[in-house]
Amino acid sequence: LLASIRASAQSDPLPSWHDGAVKQAIVSFVSRVAREGGTDFVPPAERIAVFDNDGTLWAEQPLYFQFAFALDQVRTLAPQNPEWSGRPPIKAVLDGDLAALAASGERGAAEILTATHAGMTTDAFAASVAGWLASARHPRFGRPYERLVYQPQLELLNFLRSNGFKTFIVSGGGVEFIRVWAEKAYGIPPEQVVGSSGSVRFRQAGNGAPELVKEPKVEFVDDGPGKPVGINRFIGRRPILAFGNSDGDLDMLQWTAAGPGARFAAILHHTDAEREWAYDRQSHIGRLDKALDEASAKGWTVVDMKRDWRSVFPSEP
Amino acid sequence: LLASIRASAQSDPLPSWHDGAVKQAIVSFVSRVAREGGTDFVPPAERIAVFDNDGTLWAEQPLYFQFAFALDQVRTLAPQNPEWSGRPPIKAVLDGDLAALAASGERGAAEILTATHAGMTTDAFAASVAGWLASARHPRFGRPYERLVYQPQLELLNFLRSNGFKTFIVSGGGVEFIRVWAEKAYGIPPEQVVGSSGSVRFRQAGNGAPELVKEPKVEFVDDGPGKPVGINRFIGRRPILAFGNSDGDLDMLQWTAAGPGARFAAILHHTDAEREWAYDRQSHIGRLDKALDEASAKGWTVVDMKRDWRSVFPSEP
Ligand SMILES: [Ca+2]
Ligand SMILES: [Ca+2]
Incomplete structure (x- = not known):
C-alpha cells in the first residue's frame, strides 16, 4: 500500500497544488490539447504558453x-x-x-x-544583475530573490513542457533583467523571455571590439496592450494558455482567450497574507480589479493562493 | 562495395555541398562544438545559429x-x-x-x-502572404517563390539542428512576411524569426473581439547595426554561428565572431550566373563589398556558390 501511495504521489505532476477544481481544470486542459485524435488536439508547435513574471512566477512585494x-x-x-x-x-x-x-x-x-x-554594455549590465542576485536578500524572507519563485508554478511550467508546450515569460519588467536568471530559475531560456526594453546601440569600442550599449531611452513597454503586441512581435503566434495576476495582463488574457479552439486563461489571486501577501483591487503593485471581474464574467480560472497552493516557495531557501 | 558507397552517401549530412575546404570547415566546427569534453565544446543551449534570409537562405533576384x-x-x-x-x-x-x-x-x-x-490585421496580412505564395511564380524559374530556397542551406539547417543548434533567421525583410512560410520552408518556427517590423496596435474590434492592426509606421529596421541589436532584443544571447551574404550582415558577423570560444562566420558569395546569379560589389540588391574584404582579412568562410554547391534549388519545383 505504501509503495502504491508513493508511486501515486510521484506520478502527480503538480504536488504543490491542492486537489480541487483549479488543479483539475489545468490537468484537463493540458491532457485535452495533447491527446492526439481528440477534438481539442493542438499540434506541439502551437502549444504556446505565456506567463507574466512579477506576482505570477515570483513575488512582487513589498516592491518589484x-x-x-x-x-x-x-x-x-x-x-x-x-x-x-x-x-x-x-x-x-x-x-x-x-x-x-x-x-x-x-x-x-x-x-x-x-x-x-x-x-x-549589455554584458556589464547582466553581470551587475547576477552580482546583485548572488548577494541581495529579501527583507521579509531573508532569501535570495531567486528563491521567491512560486513552487507550484515551477511544477506547472515543467508539466506544460513535458506535454510539448513551449513556455514564455511576457513581463512588464525589463527583458535584460529577467534573462539573466530565468533559465536557471524557471528553465526558460533568454529567447523565450518577452519584456519591456530600453534602446540598445551597436558600436565599435575603442579597441575595435563590437559592443552593445544600453541607452537612456525606453523602447518598448510590455504591459497592458503592449503584452499582445509583444507576443506578436517576439513570438509571432497566439498563445493557447496565458497566466497573469493583474490588470496589466488583461489584454494578453483576452488576446489568448479569443483564439479558436481550446484556450486556458488564468489569474493568480494573492489571498495569503500569512505565507505571502493578500492584495488585489486597491494595491499599487499588481492591482487586480478589472481583470478579476472579467475572469468571473468569462469563466477564466482564478487561482486562490491560499486555497489552491499546498506550498508557496521552494522548501530549500 | 556499392552498398558501402551507398551507406557513405546516405550518412553525408550535406550531400548538396561539394567536398572541399568550405564543407570541411563547416563539419569540423559543428563536430568540435558538439564534442562533449572537447576544448571547443559549447552547451546545447548556447548553440545559437543565425541566418540572413534574402540571398542567404533563398534567392533575391531580380528583386527582393x-x-x-x-x-x-x-x-x-x-x-x-x-x-x-x-x-x-x-x-x-x-x-x-x-x-x-x-x-x-x-x-x-x-x-x-x-x-x-x-x-x-496581422491575421489578414498573413492570409494575403499565404495566398500570394500559393499562386505567384518567379519570372525566371517559373517556380513558387518558396521553392527558390537553397537546397544546401536546408541541409545545413538540418545538420545544425541535429547537432543541438537552435536556428534563427535574422533578416532585413519583414518579420510578419517571413513568419508565414519559414516553418514550412526551413523548419524555423515564427518565434525564431527576427526581422524588420512596422508598428502594431492592439484594439477591440466592433464586435468586441481583440485584434492586432498593422500601422503605417516603421518600428524596427533589422539591417546593418540593427542585426546585432535585433539579435540582442529577440534572442538575448550572442550566436556562435552567423551566415550572411551582403554588407548588411557585416555587423552581425562581427558581433558573432567577436565572442569568446569557437565561432563560425560565413558569407555566401553569388558566383553562379548560370544556375542562379553572379553579383557582389556593384549590385543594388545584396551588395557584398566591405564584408567580402573583412571576410578575407578575418579568415571567415566564404562560400562560392559555383564552386561549393552541387545543387542550388530543391530538385522538386
Ligand atoms: Ca504581474
Ligand atoms: Ca541578404
Whole structure:
C-alpha cells in the first residue's frame, strides 16, 4: 500500500497544488490539447504558453524586485557618480528618505531606473544583475530573490513542457533583467523571455571590439496592450494558455482567450497574507480589479493562493 | 562495395555541398562544438545559429521577393483603392512603368510597402502572404517563390539542428512576411524569426473581439547595426554561428565572431550566373563589398556558390 501511495504521489505532476477544481481544470486542459485524435488536439508547435513574471512566477512585494535591484545599484554606484547627489530622487534613495522618494512619483522612479539601467554594455549590465542576485536578500524572507519563485508554478511550467508546450515569460519588467536568471530559475531560456526594453546601440569600442550599449531611452513597454503586441512581435503566434495576476495582463488574457479552439486563461489571486501577501483591487503593485471581474464574467480560472497552493516557495531557501 | 558507397552517401549530412575546404570547415566546427569534453565544446543551449534570409537562405533576384509580393498586392488591391491612382509610385506599378517606379526611389518603395503592409490585421496580412505564395511564380524559374530556397542551406539547417543548434533567421525583410512560410520552408518556427517590423496596435474590434492592426509606421529596421541589436532584443544571447551574404550582415558577423570560444562566420558569395546569379560589389540588391574584404582579412568562410554547391534549388519545383 505504501509503495502504491508513493508511486501515486510521484506520478502527480503538480504536488504543490491542492486537489480541487483549479488543479483539475489545468490537468484537463493540458491532457485535452495533447491527446492526439481528440477534438481539442493542438499540434506541439502551437502549444504556446505565456506567463507574466512579477506576482505570477515570483513575488512582487513589498516592491518589484527589479526596483529593489535599482535602489541597491544606486547605493553601489553612488561613489563613482558624485553628481548624483544633486538629483532629488537619487538623493532620496541615498538618504534612505522613503517619503521623498515616494513624492518623486513615476518620474522619480524612471530617473532611478535610467541611472541604473543605461550607460553600460549589455554584458556589464547582466553581470551587475547576477552580482546583485548572488548577494541581495529579501527583507521579509531573508532569501535570495531567486528563491521567491512560486513552487507550484515551477511544477506547472515543467508539466506544460513535458506535454510539448513551449513556455514564455511576457513581463512588464525589463527583458535584460529577467534573462539573466530565468533559465536557471524557471528553465526558460533568454529567447523565450518577452519584456519591456530600453534602446540598445551597436558600436565599435575603442579597441575595435563590437559592443552593445544600453541607452537612456525606453523602447518598448510590455504591459497592458503592449503584452499582445509583444507576443506578436517576439513570438509571432497566439498563445493557447496565458497566466497573469493583474490588470496589466488583461489584454494578453483576452488576446489568448479569443483564439479558436481550446484556450486556458488564468489569474493568480494573492489571498495569503500569512505565507505571502493578500492584495488585489486597491494595491499599487499588481492591482487586480478589472481583470478579476472579467475572469468571473468569462469563466477564466482564478487561482486562490491560499486555497489552491499546498506550498508557496521552494522548501530549500 | 556499392552498398558501402551507398551507406557513405546516405550518412553525408550535406550531400548538396561539394567536398572541399568550405564543407570541411563547416563539419569540423559543428563536430568540435558538439564534442562533449572537447576544448571547443559549447552547451546545447548556447548553440545559437543565425541566418540572413534574402540571398542567404533563398534567392533575391531580380528583386527582393517581398517587394515582388508588394507589387502584386498593389495590382490586387487597386480596384478597392481608387484613390491610389493619384499616387505616382503606385500609379507607376499599375501602369507597368518601371522607369517611373525606379525614379520614385526609396521613398516610392516605402510608399508601396506601406500601402500593402499596413491598415489590416496581422491575421489578414498573413492570409494575403499565404495566398500570394500559393499562386505567384518567379519570372525566371517559373517556380513558387518558396521553392527558390537553397537546397544546401536546408541541409545545413538540418545538420545544425541535429547537432543541438537552435536556428534563427535574422533578416532585413519583414518579420510578419517571413513568419508565414519559414516553418514550412526551413523548419524555423515564427518565434525564431527576427526581422524588420512596422508598428502594431492592439484594439477591440466592433464586435468586441481583440485584434492586432498593422500601422503605417516603421518600428524596427533589422539591417546593418540593427542585426546585432535585433539579435540582442529577440534572442538575448550572442550566436556562435552567423551566415550572411551582403554588407548588411557585416555587423552581425562581427558581433558573432567577436565572442569568446569557437565561432563560425560565413558569407555566401553569388558566383553562379548560370544556375542562379553572379553579383557582389556593384549590385543594388545584396551588395557584398566591405564584408567580402573583412571576410578575407578575418579568415571567415566564404562560400562560392559555383564552386561549393552541387545543387542550388530543391530538385522538386
Ligand atoms: Ca504581474
Ligand atoms: Ca541578404
